[in-house]
Amino acid sequence: MKTLVLCVDRDDDFGRKAGLNSPFIGREENMIAANGLALKDPEDSDINTIFAAISMYDEMLKRGVDVEIATLCGDIHVGYESDLALTTQLETVINTTGAERVILVSDGAEDEYIYPIISSRIKVDSVKKVYVKQAPTMEGIFYIIVKMIQDDKMRKRLVAPIGLALLIYGLFAIMDPLASLMRGSDVSYSTIGISMIWIVVGTYVVSFSYKLDERLKLYCKEVKKAARSGSQIIPFAASSIILLIVAIFYGADSAAAMSNAGLVRQISAFIGGFIWLAIFAYVVLLIGRFINNYAMERKTTYGAIVESITVFAVGFIIQGALDSASRLFDYGHYDNLLIVLEFVLGFGLAVFAGILNLSFRAMSKEETDEEE
Known part of the structure; x- marks a missing residue:
């Protein structure tokens, strides 16, 4: 009965960093993969995991056990x-090696996701977790934290929620002082200053977590490229930005008009004032993209039509929800028929957009088949 010593790299570090195609079957292929990743990123924990698996494989081979070793890699997403990639590769490995049981070797990071996939297709005899030894000093701990923060996956999981919490706290903390300032009441400027600090720190942490500065640079490059090439989307994009700014100010003005009401009512007023101008801003951008694609490539992008209808559907549903909440909590008097019509229009447009999307996909498939 053959035993398989199995390593799993769920986010495909071997493919993403070392450019290797998995699965790796056999000791030689696993050694090549480990050395390839070690040269690209010597600090990756998957290197220790695969070497631990090779060591276990050698030990079992010396004891005369019928054993094979393999490594599976998933996807960056x-x-x-x-x-799905892990499942496909696992079935390939099982068919190739003829293994009937498996020993899973992992770094323990995502066992709760990996284990069910493997155990549903082959008997798992044991799970060995590999931990990397570190120097027990403050310098070593600091170094580990810095390396964790530099890792995209860990940064989004650990740092981004902290930034969002700080940003949301700062936004809510500044609302009352600003409302008092608009009413002409006395305001503690130190409170506004502390709230602004939370907002700035939260914005910076969120920007760092999702690399918004790099995305902004890339966006600016694309805008420059579009401007130089005479893209038709530039005036539409400018109009869209102006409408979005107006939407924010209009929403803020609507919220300020409800300064004597509660916080929930102010948020509802802001959304009510913001939503439709924001929707029109997005639709203007979609129209610009549609015209630009047709002018530059003579190609009709049906997706823009579907997106426009979907956005209006979402707008009607949100508006219906706001009006329902206003009537329920006695914030305002809205006709029941109007609320029902908003929901019917919203869900009706959503269904229509879905049907339209399927029709466009079928048309696109037919055109592709004809070209072939």
Whole structure:
């Protein structure tokens, strides 16, 4: 009965960093993969995991056990795509090696996701977790924290929620002083200053977590490129930005008009004032993209039509929800028929957009088949 010593790299560090195609079957292929990743990123924990698996394989081979070793890699988009790749590779490895049981070697990071996939297809005899030894000093701990923060995956999981919490806290903390300032009441400017600090720190942490500065630079480059090439989307994009700014000010003005009401009512007023101008801003941008694609490539982008209808559907649903809440909590008097119509229009447009999307996909498939 053959035993398989199995390593799993769920986010495909071997492919992403070392450019290697998995699965790796056999000791030689696993050694090549480990050395390749070690040269690209010597601090990756997957290197220690695969060497631990090779060591276990050698030990079992000396004892005369019928054993094979393999490594599976998922996908950079951790989730459905990654798990589908792991499942496909696992079935390939099982068919190739003829293994009937497995020993899973991992770094323990995502066992709760990996284990069910493997155990559903082959008997798991044991799970060995590999931990990397570090120097027990403050300098070593600081170094580990810095390396964790530099890792995209860990930064989004650990740092981004902290930034969002600080940003939300700062925004809510500044609302009352600003409302008092608009009413002409006495305001503690130190309170506004502390709230602004939370907002700035939260914004910086969120920007760092999602690399918004790099995305902004890339966006600016694309805008420059579009301007030089005479893209038709520039005036539409400018109009869209202006409408979005107006939407924010209009929403803030609507919220300020409800300064004597509660916080929930102010938020509802802001959304009510903001939502439709924001929707029109997005639709203007979609129209610009549609015209630009047709002018530059003579290609009709049906997706822009579907997106426009979907956005209006979402707008009607949100408006219906706001009006329902206003009537329920006696914030305002709205006709029941109007609320029902808003919901019917919203869900009706959503269904229509779905049907339209399927029709456009069928048309696109037919055109592709004809070209072939």
